[in-house]
Amino acid sequence: MNDDIVLLVDDERNILNSIERLFSEDDLSILKAGNAEEALELVRNRNIAVLVSDNHMPGMKGIDLLSTVRTVSPDVVRILMTAYADLPTAIEAINRGEVFRFIVKPWDDDDFIRTVKEGIDRFRIVRALKRADEATLLSLARTIELKDKYTKGHCDRVASYAVAIAGALNLPGETVRDIRYGGWLHDCGKIGIPGSILNKPGALDDDEFDLIKKHPAWGADVARQAQLSQVIVNIILHHHERFDGKGYPSGIGGTDIPVEARIVAVADVFDALTSDRSYRKAYSMKKGMEIIRSMRGSSFDPEIADLLPLLIREYGEESR
Ligand SMILES: [Fe+2]
Ligand SMILES: [Fe+2]
Numbered sequence: 296m297n298d299d300i301v302l303l304v305d306d307e308r309n310i311l312n313s314i315e316r317l318f319s320e321d322d323l324s325i326l327k328a329g330n331a332e333e334a335l336e337l338v339r340n341r342n343i344a345v346l347v348s349d350n351h352m353p354g355m356k357g358i359d360l361l362s363t364v365r366t367v368s369p370d371v372v373r374i375l376m377t378a379y380a381d382l383p384t385a386i387e388a389i390n391r392g393e394v395f396r397f398i399v400k401p402w403d404d405d406d407f408i409r410t411v412k413e414g415i416d417r418f419r420i421v422r423a424l425k426r427a428d429e430a431t432l433l434s435l436a437r438t439i440e441l442k443d444k445y446t447k448g449h450c451d452r453v454a455s456y457a458v459a460i461a462g463a464l465n466l467p468g469e470t471v472r473d474i475r476y477g478g479w480l481h482d483c484g485k486i487g488i489p490g491s492i493l494n495k496p497g498a499l500d501d502d503e504f505d506l507i508k509k510h511p512a513w514g515a516d517v518a519r520q521a522q523l524s525q526v527i528v529n530i531i532l533h534h535h536e537r538f539d540g541k542g543y544p545s546g547i548g549g550t551d552i553p554v555e556a557r558i559v560a561v562a563d564v565f566d567a568l569t570s571d572r573s574y575r576k577a578y579s580m581k582k583g584m585e586i587i588r589s590m591r592g593s594s595f596d597p598e599i600a601d602l603l604p605l606l607i608r609e610y611g612e613e614s615r
Contacts, residue, residue, distance in 0.1 A: 299415050300324045300341055304334040304348040304360065305376070314347070317408055323415075331355035331363075338368050345414040347374045347398070350381055358384060362393045369520070370421055372414040376400055392516070409489070416486050417517065424521030436479035439486055449566055454478025456562035456606055463602045466554070470526055474555050477530030480523075481559055484514025484531065496573055508543050511535055529553040534560050537594045550596075557596040561587060564594070565603065 301323050305311050311327045318325055326341065328334040330352055337343065346364060350357035361373040375397045377385045385397035395417065396410050423431050436450040457478040461471045485493060488510060492503050499507065515532035533545065533556035540548025542560075552560075568583040578586065584603050591600035 298324065298342075299344040299418065300326060301411060301415075302326045302328060302334060302337055302341075302343045302346045304328045304331065304346065304352070304357065306330060306349065306352040310349070314407070317404055318411070321408075331357070331360040334360055335363065335367070338364055338371060343368070343371050344418040345372045345374060345411055347376060347411065349376045349400075350384070351378070358388055358393070361388070365393055370418065372418045374398060374410060374414055376402070413487060420483065420486060420517055421521050424518065424523060432476055432479055436483070439483050449570065450479045450482065452566045452570075453481065453559065453562045456565060457559045459606050460558045460562065460599060460602050461555075463605050464554070464558075464599075470555065473524050473526035474530065474558060476523070477527040477555060478559055478562065480514065480518065480527065481530055481534045481563065482510060482514065483517060484510035484512065486517075487513045494573075508535075512544050526553075526555050530555050530559045532556070534563055536560065538596050539593050542594075552596075554596075557599055561595050561599050561603065564590075565606070 299322075301318065303311050303314050303325060304327075305314075306329055308329070311329075315325050315327065326337055326343070328337055331348075331354055334346070334348065338346065346361070348357035348360050355363075357375055357377075361375060364371050364373060372395045373393065375385050375388060375394045376399075377397050378400055382397075382399065385394065388394040389397065395414055398407055398410055420435060423435050433451075439450070454475045455478075457474050458471055461474045466474070488506055492499065492506060495503070511532050511534060515528050518528045518531050530553075533547070533552050536542035536545060536547055536552045536556060537560075538548055538552070538557070540546055542548075565583055565587055568578045568586055569580055571577045584606075587595065587600050587603055591597040
C-alpha cells in the first residue's frame with residue numbers, strides 16, 4: 296500500500312524539508328503545512344494517516360491543532376514534536392489520548408522514522424478493524440504475530456482453546472464469537488513494541504519489561520477506537536490479570552476480571568507452555584495442563600483451569 300499520507304506541520308520551511316528527506320526512500324506521500332490553519336484544511340480534504348506537528352508555531356499551537364484534529368477526523372494518528380522543556384505537556388497529552396506519540400527536538404533520524412511508521416501501522420490496524428470481517432481480523436492477528444518469531448500460530452491456537460472453554464461454560468453464541476476474535480487479537484498492542492525487545496534472546500531489563508506491559512492498554516485503545524465489542528476490548532485489556540490480583544494492567548482479581556479475559560488468560564499461558572520458546576522446548580500437553588493446574592487460584596480462575604482436561608481430549612497430544 297503506498298497511498299498513506301503523512302502530513303508534516305511546522306512554521307520553519309527548512310525543518311519540513313529535512314523531515315521530508317528522511318522519508319524519500321519510502322512509499323509514502325508527504326504533505327507539508329506551515330501553520331495549523333493550513334493543516335486543518337488538508338485534514339478536511341485529504342485522507343491523512345499520520346499528522347506530525349511542531350508545538351511552537353505562531354497562531355494555533357501544535358497541541359491545540361492535534362486536539363482539534365481528534366474531533367474533526369479521529370482516525371488520523373497524531374504525533375507531537377516538542378522541545379525537551381515541553382515534555383510534561385506532551386506526556387499529559389498522551390495520557391489524555393490526544394497524542395499517539397511525541398518526538399523530542401532535536402530528533403534522532405531513526406527514532407523519527409520508526410515513530411511515524413508505527414503511526415502508519417496503527418492507522419492501518421484501526422482501518423482494518425473497522426471493517427471487522429473475519430478474514431481481516433485473522434490476517435491482522437497473523438501480521439502482529441510475524442513481529443514475534445516465537446509466536447507463530449499462537450493467536451489462532453489461543454482462540455481455539457478459548458472457544459473450547461467458553462463452549463464448556465455454555466456462554467452465549469455471540470460471546471463465544473467475540474471470544475474467538477479477542478483470542479486472535481489479544482496481543483495486538485504488541486504492534487507498538489519494538490521488534491528488538493520482543494525478540495530479545497536474553498532476559499529483559501526493567502524498562503523493557505515496563506514497555507511490554509503496556510501492550511494490553513495500547514491494544515485496548517486500538518480496539519475501542521475501532522468500536523469493537525466490549526468483550527473483545529476486555530480480553531485485550533485484561534488477559535494478563537491474575538486471579539489473585541497480582542497481574543497487570545489493572546491488578547483486579549477474582550470475578551472482577553471479566554470471564555472472557557479469565558478464559559483467554561488460561562488459553563494464552565497454556566499455548567505458551569506447549570510451544571517452543573527461545574529459552575526452552577515445548578512442554579507436552581499433559582505437562583502443560585499440570586502446570587496450569589498448579590496455578591489454579593493464583594494465576595487462574597480454578598473453575599476455568601479445571602476445564603483444561605476437556606481441551607486435552609479435544610486436541611490430543613498428536614494434533615500438535
Ligand atoms: Fe499478551
Ligand atoms: Fe499471548
